[in-house]
Amino acid sequence: MLPDTIQKFIQIFSRLPSIGPRQATRLAFRLIGWGPARIAELGRVMSGLANVKICKQCFFVHTNENTICPICADTHRAQDIFMIVEKETDLISIERTGKYAGKYLILGELTKSGALDENHARRIEVFKNILTSLPDKKAREIIIGLNPSTYGDLYTYTLTKELTPYTKKITRLGRGIPTGGEIEFADEDTLGHSLERRV
Amino acid sequence: MLPDTIQKFIQIFSRLPSIGPRQATRLAFRLIGWGPARIAELGRVMSGLANVKICKQCFFVHTNENTICPICADTHRAQDIFMIVEKETDLISIERTGKYAGKYLILGELTKSGALDENHARRIEVFKNILTSLPDKKAREIIIGLNPSTYGDLYTYTLTKELTPYTKKITRLGRGIPTGGEIEFADEDTLGHSLERRV
Numbered sequence: 001m002l003p004d005t006i007q008k009f010i011q012i013f014s015r016l017p018s019i020g021p022r023q024a025t026r027l028a029f030r031l032i033g034w035g036p037a038r039i040a041e042l043g044r045v046m047s048g049l050a051n052v053k054i055c056k057q058c059f060f061v062h063t064n065e066n067t068i069c070p071i072c073a074d075t076h077r078a079q080d081i082f083m084i085v086e087k088e089t090d091l092i093s094i095e096r097t098g099k100y101a102g103k104y105l106i107l108g109e110l111t112k113s114g115a116l117d118e119n120h121a122r123r124i125e126v127f128k129n130i131l132t133s134l135p136d137k138k139a140r141e142i143i144i145g146l147n148p149s150t151y152g153d154l155y156t157y158t159l160t161k162e163l164t165p166y167t168k169k170i171t172r173l174g175r176g177i178p179t180g181g182e183i184e185f186a187d188e189d190t191l192g193h194s195l196e197r198r199v
Numbered sequence: 200m201l202p203d204t205i206q207k208f209i210q211i212f213s214r215l216p217s218i219g220p221r222q223a224t225r226l227a228f229r230l231i232g233w234g235p236a237r238i239a240e241l242g243r244v245m246s247g248l249a250n251v252k253i254c255k256q257c258f259f260v261h262t263n264e265n266t267i268c269p270i271c272a273d274t275h276r277a278q279d280i281f282m283i284v285e286k287e288t289d290l291i292s293i294e295r296t297g298k299y300a301g302k303y304l305i306l307g308e309l310t311k312s313g314a315l316d317e318n319h320a321r322r323i324e325v326f327k328n329i330l331t332s333l334p335d336k337k338a339r340e341i342i343i344g345l346n347p348s349t350y351g352d353l354y355t356y357t358l359t360k361e362l363t364p365y366t367k368k369i370t371r372l373g374r375g376i377p378t379g380g381e382i383e384f385a386d387e388d389t390l391g392h393s394l395e396r397r398v
Contacts, residue, residue, distance in 0.1 A: 001291050003262040005247035012244050017229050022383075023217060028248060029287050030216050032260055036249035043246040045211050048204035049227060050235035050242075061231055063202040088228050092200050184221075 006032075057130060059106040059123055060091055071095075071104060078102045080140040082127070084159060086110050086152075090145065090183045097192040102143075107155075110146065114154030124162060131166040139167035143198060148179050171198040205231075256329060258305040258322055259290055270294075270303060277301045279339040281326070283358060285309050285346065289382045293344065296391040301342070306354075309345065313353030323361060330365040338366035342397060347378050370397040 002010075006028050013024040031039055052061050055069035062069035071077065071091075081102030085091050087109060094100050105127045108119045116124070131139050144159055146152040160170050174197030176190050177183065183191070201209075205227050212223040230238055251260050254268035261268035270276065280301030284290050286308060293299050304326045307318045315323070330338050343358055345351040359369050373396030375389050376382065382390070 001294055003251055003260060005244075005251055005262065006260060009244050009248055012241060017225055018222060025288055026216055029260070031245070031248050032251045032253065039249040040246065042211060043242045043249075045204075045208050046230070046245060047239060047242040049208055049230050050238040052202055052204055052231045054231065061202060061205060061228070063204065089224055095200055 057126070058091075058104040059108070060088060060104065076101070078140070080134050080136065080138075081143070082131075082139055082141070083143040083145045084127075085145045085183070086147065087184075093183055093186065093188075093191060094145065094195075097188050097195060099192045099195045102141075107146075107159075110151060110155055112151050114151045114158070116155075116158060124159075128163075128166055136168075141169045141171060142167045144170065144172045145183065147182055148173070148177050174198050256325070257290075257303040258307070259287060259303065275300070277339070279333050279335065279337075280342070281330075281338055281340070282342040282344045283326075284344045284382070285351075286383075289344065292382055292385065292387075292390060293394075296387050296394060298391045298394045301340075306345075306358075309350060309354055311350050313350045313357070315354075315357060323358075327362075327365055335367075340368045340370060341366045343369065343371045344382065346381055347372070347376050373397050 009028045010021055010024040013019055013027060014021045016024075019027070031042065052063060053067070054060070055062055055072055056067040057072040058069060060069045060071060064070065064073070066073070078101055082105055083094065083100065083102060084105045084107055085094065086107055088106060091104050091106060094104075105123060107123060108117075111117070131137075142163055144156045146155050146159075156172060164170060173183075173191075174194040176194035176197060177186050186194075208227045209220055209223040212218055212226060213220045215223075218226070230241065251262060252266070253259070254261055254271055255266040256271040257268060259268045259270060263269065263272070265272070277300055281304055282293065282299065282301060283304045283306055284293065285306055287305060290303050290305060293303075304322060306322060307316075310316070330336075341362055343355045345354050345358075355371060363369060372382075373393040375393035375396060376385050385393075
């Protein structure tokens with residue numbers, strides 16, 4: 001019934017997070033309605049993402065010449081203080097507070113299971129290598145900045161156990177953020193307080 | 200904070216139906232995580248949509264050489280019976296019943312207002328021209344196949360008034376479909392019954 005090009009589109013776009021076959025179908029028809037010029041523009045914008053690199057240290061995105069992002073390359077930031085966040089948008093929210101001047105580790109998407117997957121484990125290994133390469137062989141402080149939810153707490157527990165040998169101090173963001181909420185949605189003031197009152 | 204390429208992506212993809220800035224941001228990071236090869240594949244699949252044409256008669260999608268779709272070009276179908284549907288996915292659902300052998304008009308997305316917009320009006324003009332070009336200068340039957348919802352009923356009322364001079368008979372799909380439901384979700388049997396018992 002549908003041309004192959006549309007079926008292929010639906011098949012591939014259905015695999016994207018929170019887009020099912022039904023939304024992908026609607027997307028296809030909406031795009032076709034937009035006409036070839038705008039479809040071409042979307043295609044170009046999408047291909048542009050292929051040039052984005054992932055930082056070898058903190059795993060944030062960047063388009064620098066070298067392998068690390070501007071945050072990791074910034075010598076004015078504390079080199080021995082680290083915040084572990086789940087995702088890129090959490091890092092952006094923390095940066096917007098203007099109250100944090102250390103480095104980051106983006107752990108990658110967490111699951112409700114609370115168990116570290118292969119990707120998390122790989123990033124934690126990279127992180128441990130960074131910590132043991134510090135002048136003191138340890139971090140001055142690691143702030144665990146995961147969502148204050150049941151599974152966030154599980155991950156926080158696991159990470160604390162895992163990283164205690166690698167740091168002088170481990171803290172968590174203060175519970176200014178309402179329990180069950182998400183970092184990405186917190187306003188800058190609340191996030192700022194949770195940084196100041198970390199426990 | 201974010202590279203320009205990502206910001207551009209978020210800006211453009213936020214305009215797609217039911218994708219807000221937040222989901223577009225997540226999409227961007229997910230795609231980047233997939234790596235350049237799969238991003239390129241997505242870009243190709245998206246560009247493929249630029250080759251899809253829209254039928255000059257019924258407004259369904261096709262990739263034929265000429266300007267009309269395989270359904271409109273099919274001489275085995277009744278040339279003077281028409282069903283008006285809201286969207287492409289409704290047409291697909293009706294075709295799957297195998298119980299309809301007339302032609303279509305895809306009206307385009309309806310709004311809760313119940314008022315015909317410029318796009319609807321343009322398609323109705325095209326439709327009227329098709330009807331007055333028939334040997335009898337009129338359709339034998341027009342079936343209004345809009346969702347059996349409050350605004351669907353409003354549109355059905357408007358279309359009936361608008362099209363009565365152009366057809367010998369106007370019917371609606373039988374209310375085998377539960378009121379408030381959507382055609383796209385109805386199973387083939389229910390849809391088949393609603394075709395057989397149209398009123």
